[in-house]
Amino acid sequence: PLEERLPEEPLVVQPYEQIGTYGGVLDGLSNATEAGTSDLLSVRHVNLVRFSDDLQTIVPNVAKGWEWNDDFTELTFFLRKGHKWSDGEPFTAYDVEFWYNDLVLNKEIFPETPSFWLFAGEPMQVEAIDETTVKFTFPVPAPGVLAKFAQVYIQPFQPKHFYEKEMEETGMSLAEVAEIYYGNSDWKDVPSPLLKGESDYVVPTLESHILVEETTEGRRLVANPYFHIVDTAGNQLPYINEINELYVPDTEVRNLKITNGEVDYKVQTVFIEDYALYKENEANGNYTADLAMGVAELRYYAFNLCHEDEALRQIFNDLRFRQAMSLALDRDEIVETVYLGQAEPMQATPADPNTVSFVTQDQLTAFIEYDPDRANALLDEMGLKDVDGDGFRERPDGSNLTILLQYCAQGGPIKTHELAKTYWADVGIRVELKEVSTDEYRQRGQANALDMLYYVQERTSGAAIVQTSIMLLPPFGDYWVPGPALCWGEWHKTGGASGIEPPDDVKRLYDLVEEFLKHPLGSEESNRIGHEIVDIHVNNLWKIGIAGNVKTPVIHHNNLHNWGPYPFVSYDYYWAYPYRPFQWFLTE
Numbered sequence: 001p002l003e004e005r006l007p008e009e010p011l012v013v014q015p016y017e018q019i020g021t022y023g024g025v026l027d028g029l030s031n032a033t034e035a036g037t038s039d040l041l042s043v044r045h046v047n048l049v050r051f052s053d054d055l056q057t058i059v060p061n062v063a064k065g066w067e068w069n070d071d072f073t074e075l076t077f078f079l080r081k082g083h084k085w086s087d088g089e090p091f092t093a094y095d096v097e098f099w100y101n102d103l104v105l106n107k108e109i110f111p112e113t114p115s116f117w118l119f120a121g122e123p124m125q126v127e128a129i130d131e132t133t134v135k136f137t138f139p140v141p142a143p144g145v146l147a148k149f150a151q152v153y154i155q156p157f158q159p160k161h162f163y164e165k166e167m168e169e170t171g172m173s174l175a176e177v178a179e180i181y182y183g184n185s186d187w188k189d190v191p192s193p194l195l196k197g198e199s200d201y202v203v204p205t206l207e208s209h210i211l212v213e214e215t216t217e218g219r220r221l222v223a224n225p226y227f228h229i230v231d232t233a234g235n236q237l238p239y240i241n242e243i244n245e246l247y248v249p250d251t252e253v254r255n256l257k258i259t260n261g262e263v264d265y266k267v268q269t270v271f272i273e274d275y276a277l278y279k280e281n282e283a284n285g286n287y288t289a290d291l292a293m294g295v296a297e298l299r300y301y302a303f304n305l306c307h308e309d310e311a312l313r314q315i316f317n318d319l320r321f322r323q324a325m326s327l328a329l330d331r332d333e334i335v336e337t338v339y340l341g342q343a344e345p346m347q348a349t350p351a352d353p354n355t356v357s358f359v360t361q362d363q364l365t366a367f368i369e370y371d372p373d374r375a376n377a378l379l380d381e382m383g384l385k386d387v388d389g390d391g392f393r394e395r396p397d398g399s400n401l402t403i404l405l406q407y408c409a410q411g412g413p414i415k416t417h418e419l420a421k422t423y424w425a426d427v428g429i430r431v432e433l434k435e436v437s438t439d440e441y442r443q444r445g446q447a448n449a450l451d452m453l454y455y456v457q458e459r460t461s462g463a464a465i466v467q468t469s470i471m472l473l474p475p476f477g478d479y480w481v482p483g484p485a486l487c488w489g490e491w492h493k494t495g496g497a498s499g500i501e502p503p504d505d506v507k508r509l510y511d512l513v514e515e516f517l518k519h520p521l522g523s524e525e526s527n528r529i530g531h532e533i534v535d536i537h538v539n540n541l542w543k544i545g546i547a548g549n550v551k552t553p554v555i556h557h558n559n560l561h562n563w564g565p566y567p568f569v570s571y572d573y574y575w576a577y578p579y580r581p582f583q584w585f586l587t588e
Contacts (some may be wrong), residue, residue, distance in 0.1 A: 002236060007063060007080035009234075011229045013583060016564030019231055020239035020585030026560075027264045028056075029246045029254055033216070034190045035438035036410050039191065039268035040245050041153065042211040042575035044221065046228075047147040048077055048156060051463065051578045055280055055295070055355075057570055058150045062157070062206060062228065072141040072315045074518075079132040084226040085204035093134035098160035100126040103182060108175035116154070116468060120514055122171045141518040151463050151574050153187025154186035161535070164165060167496075189219070190358075208238040208582045218246040230584055235295045239290045239562075239585035247436065251409050255483060261285030263587070264557040267292075267576070269498065272339050275553050286558050289341060290549040295570035296464065297353060299412045299458040300348040300550035301325070301420070302476075303403075303452055304489035305542065311395055311404075312451065315382070322541040324378040326367040329420060335547055338415045346548030348457055350471045350537050351530060352572075355462035355523065358530040363386060363538045375427045386428055390406065393428040404451045408441040411455040416546060424587075445482020455481050461572035466521045469513045476542055484542060505536050512536075522554050559587050 030037035043311070048063040058541040063077040069325040077237055083091040104117055113123050122139040129135055149156065166177045180193055181203045194214040202211050206228070209221035221243040229237045248254045255274055257263055257280035270278075278289035303316040303325070315321050331345030347366050383402065384393040395401045395458055406583065407417060421431045432474055434443070444450050458464075459471045470478050474492065477483025490499030495586035512533050519526040537543070562583045569575070 004301075004360075005084065005226050006236060007083040007228050007231065007527055009080050011060060011064070011080075012232060013237070013580060014232050014412075015583045016562045016580065018562070019233050019235065019588070020562055020583060021237050024240050025242040025245050025588030026584070026586065027246070027262060028331050029248045029257060029263055030272075031249050031254075031269060031410060031438060032247050033148075033189075033195060033219075033424060034270040035408075037190070037245070037400060038571065039241065040576040042577045042581070043243065043265070043584075044154065045574060045577050046155070046206050046208070047152065049146065050148050051573055052579070053565060053578045055463070055570075055578060056571050058146055058517055066146070068143075068146075072143040073138050075136045075138075075142075076129075077134050077136075077336075079134065081132050081388075083206075083228050085159050085160075085162075086224045086225060087162075087209050089159065089204065090131075091157070091206060092131040093128035094131070095157045095160050095564040096278055096571050097126050098163075099156055100124075101156040102160075102163075102174060103158060103178060103357065105363065106175060107178060108173070109178050109182065112223065119517070131177060140297065140514075143520040144517060148467035151572065151577070152467075153574060154323060156207070157206070158167045158182070158538040159337075161388065163202055171433055192219075194219075197470065201576065209243050218244070219262055220244055220425040224540075227582070231583060233582050235543040238582040258287070258341070259285050260408065261287055261557065263287070264560050265567075265576070265581075265584075267552070268384045268571075270553045270555060272551055272553065273343050273415055275340060275342075275485045278306070278555060282297040286556055288558060290367075290554045290566065290583075292554045292567055292569045293354075294550040294552045295568050296352045296456075296458050296461045297550045297552060297569065298346060298352070298460070299416065299546045299550070300455070300457050300543040302453040302484040302543045304448070304452060305485045306448055306475075308448060311399075312398070313394070315384070315401075318382055318538065320378040320382050321384075322544060323367055323501055324382075325424065325429070326429065326541055327369065327371045327375040327378070328423045328545045329368075329425055329544075329546065330370045330547060331368055334416055334419055337419065338413045339547055339550060342551035343547040345547045346545050348541075348543035348545030349534050350457075350476075351534055352457075352460045352462070354436065355499060356465075356527075356530060358527040359534055360531070363534055366538045366549070367541060371508055372423075372427050378565045379429070384428070384572065392425070392430040392540075404432050404434060405432045405454065406441060406444060406450055408436055408438040410438045410443070417454070420546075421440045442479060442482060444543050445477070446486075448486050450482070453477075453482060453484055456571070457545070458571045461570060462521050466517065466574045469517070472513045472516075473509055474502060503540075505540055509533065509536060560588060561585050 028040045049058050049060045052059045064080050065078045066229050068075050085091050119138045119142050120140045125137040127135050180198050210224050211221050213220040223241050227554050278361050307313040335343045347368050383396040386400050387394045401434050417433050424431050474485040474488035475483030487500035488502035516529040
């Protein structure tokens with residue numbers, strides 16, 4: 001019975017258009033199990049709280065409320081009495097406490113506490129006060145942590161009963177059970193126990209849909225009968241019964257399925273360069289292709305500052321080289337040719353200018369003018385000469401200088417690279433291109449095996465930078481978006497025992513970022529420190545921006561209702577999560 005499946009105080013949500021009808025299968029597609037899949041993950045996602053569709057207001061979700069102490073060192077969440085996991089067992093504050101104290105802090109699972117849960121280098125504390133009250137205590141003020149729980153895919157709860165039962169039935173330790181079901185990762189679906197062949201079921205969830213089937217070709221999910229949200233008529237959500245996710249690694253095949261009307265929703269890894277194709281086929285495919293503003297969607301190049309080739313590393317670490325490579329790019333032509341005029345030439349900043357107030361126009365336009373003469377002069381000054389007369393510069397010792405740009409389609413429009421290769425050839429720098437899969441790109445990035453990097457400047461919105469230093473500090477990235485400064489991050493992490501000592505500007509960043517995270521975003525101190533952080537990044541051009549304020553296609557089938565507004569596209573706000581996808585419904 002419904003009353004036995006819902007919490008005593010379910011979350012009531014007003015549908016965008018109307019009370020929906022039950023049924024149907026939401027058909028979506030991804031590049032692969034770990035590539036381009038987060039937009040569909042976001043459809044069923046829950047967390048303690050979420051951003052509303054204005055991307056500013058934080059509203060309840062799993063938690064029905066919260067309160068801070070005066071100095072932002074204690075955050076208390078209030079949960080819903082009677083809330084249940086997808087297997088019908090009670091969800092309580094002890095599941096939050098278990099997630100952190102027994103899994104995250106477990107040295108057999110994480111030999112080092114993930115930096116995501118460290119504050120000024122120290123772990124937080126999590127305590128269940130009673131079944132519906134849980135308190136987070138931080139070693140320093142952490143006002144941005146609420147935004148962390150509002151947007152991140154990491155869910156700060158795990159079913160304690162499930163792990164205890166598995167341990168009892170199998171005789172395995174918690175670490176052994178976690179290796180199967182938790183996988184030393186907060187990204188629970190990839191790879192899941194189903195795909196690994198280690199189990200025929202997955203961990204109970206609080207999400208709107210439950211994973212029930214997975215192969216190397218896709219996954220299928222069904223509605224969670226214990227989901228905690230209802231519409232204004234008291235109907236339990238979600239309306240849609242199933243989600244069918246297909247893995248399609250080839251861009252042309254994905255576009256064919258979209259234009260044939262086989263896809264109900266797609267926003268990730270669709271780009272403006274294909275917008276005309278989507279618009280031309282709207283009627284035939286019975287879908288709508290809109291354009292939305294990209295937030296934290298700026299595209300950039302970055303040269304590997306920690307390259308294993310010492311001579312290349314020396315060239316890449318010369319600021320004159322990075323300035324020259326930036327000045328050699330004709331961003332106006334890129335914007336018109338690749339982005340159809342639906343973007344702006346822009347320098348890379350570690351904070352998205354649409355979401356914070358401390359990024360200046362001077363910072364956004366630094367070294368973005370097209371000036372090949374100045375670029376040539378800087379390269380000449382470095383001693384990079386064309387020794388053999390073939391039109392391309394050699395290294396200072398006269399040996400070959402060729403840079404390999406390995407890229408994946410998920411990182412952004414591929415046409416950009418052909419243009420960039422031409423611009424750089426015009427100033428005598430030979431760049432070769434090679435397309436690889438997203439998985440290969442990430443693996444090579446983490447192995448320090450890329451000459452240069454190209455991707456989307458994610459995790460730079462105000463919501464992201466107040467809760468994580470991923471893009472503010474070396475390596476200026478993570479596994480999903482590899483950064484160009486692995487050795488600097490390693491040097492700091494090991495106290496200089498390994499890695500390469502970074503320049504003084506980088507050392508200054510560590511102090512600045514630690515202080516930045518202690519202040520509420522938008523405060524005078526936050527703005528002052530944030531501006532200095534951005535200034536250091538821009539002055540050093542560790543990442544070279546190409547285009548920002550990028551308009552991005554948003555595609556939905558016309559049979560998908562309660563679609564409502566989808567004005568901003570952003571991984572930083574977790575794609576569809578703010579737009580209430582649990583109230584979407586389908587008609588024939």
